[in-house]
Structures are given as structure tokens and as C-alpha cells.
Amino acid sequence: MAAVTRRQYKGAAAATTTTNALGVGDTSVTLTATTGWPSSAGVPFYVVIDPGTSAEEKCSATISGSTLTLTRAQDDTTAAVHASGATIYPVFTADEADEANQFASTMTTRGDLLTMGTGPTVARIAVGGAGALLKSNGTDPAWLALGTSTYVLTSNGSDAVWSAPASSGLTSGDDSAIVLGSQIFG
Secondary structure, X not given: OOOOOOOOOOOOOOOXXXXXXXXXXXOEEEEOOOOOOOOOOOOOEEEEEOOOOOOOEEEEEEEEOOEEEEEEEEOOXXXXXXXXXXXXXXXXXXXXHHHHHHHHHHOXXXXXXXXXXXXXXXXXXXXXXXXXXXXXXXXXXXXXXXXXXXXXXXXXXXXXEEXXXXXXXXXXXXXXXXXXXXXXXX
16 A cells, blocks of 8 residues: 555535646646635645546646646556646545555454554554553554553552652653553443
């Protein structure tokens, strides 16, 4: 799975046309109108150019004013030549549906937590055992079973405090690798 990217969407984006032709290697196009179109500069969205024709192409786009900067040939389409006046509008793609499905299918059990690994890869952490705490090694989260750490969660009367018993050899400054996690189930 490719890097997960936040994309923008608008529900009432009107189809419009291009004001310039696009060669196979071109990466910029100007629109005749942007009514209802996504408008946050730098946040990508998908468009389709010449839909329903042999030259149909999907592109990832960012917008500045009425100009789109395109990453061509997305969603299993091929970069094609498009004449000035080509129909264009924002779309939801099969690639986006596949990304959403990847997240949904990773969650298999009540209480699962999603994690993002290297690559990036989407993974799950199954629900921890009763009383388990969520910890981090600075890179990855994992469950810490109760009683397996030299850290003790105590109260100083007003706050919860992580402390290390004197016999552990740890000092109170060594607690940066522990993250308290909780799960609430209905």
C-alpha cells in the first residue's frame, strides 16, 4: 500500500472544461470554472479527464486558483493527450476505495487498534489483556502486561505518577518509554 495521503473532497463540484490542451507529459491545466471544487491549496484530490472516452484518464491534482497541478495516469489509467475544452471533474477512485478497505479489513476484532509501520504498512494491535498498559519503545506501540514492568503507577494525592521502585535501579527520569493507554468498550 502506498503512503496514505489526506485528500480533500467536495460534494457539489460541477463538471467543467480545460482551457488548454494536455500533452502526455504535461502536468498543469487551467479550468474554465471551479464552482464547488476543492479549494485548499496543496491538498490533493482526484480528477477524471475525458470521462467515458478512449482517452479517459485519472490524475491526482492540487489546485491554486483555477490551475491544477497534476500527477498523471493514476488509478490504473494511462497518460493521454487531451484537447483544450476536455471535460474534467473531481472523482472518488478505486485506489481510494482500496485504501479505505485496507484499513477496514485490518480491524478484525473488537478492541483492535490501528498502527502505521514502515513502508508504510497498516497493521493492528489486538486488544490487550485485562489491566494491560500500552507502551512505546519510541517507534512502535505494544501491550505491557500488568506486573511485567519495574514501573509502578502510584498517586501522590492529586496526580497519577510513574515511579520506579528503589530495587529496579531506574530513576524517575527513565519513564519516557511508557505510554498509558486505555480502551473503553460499550
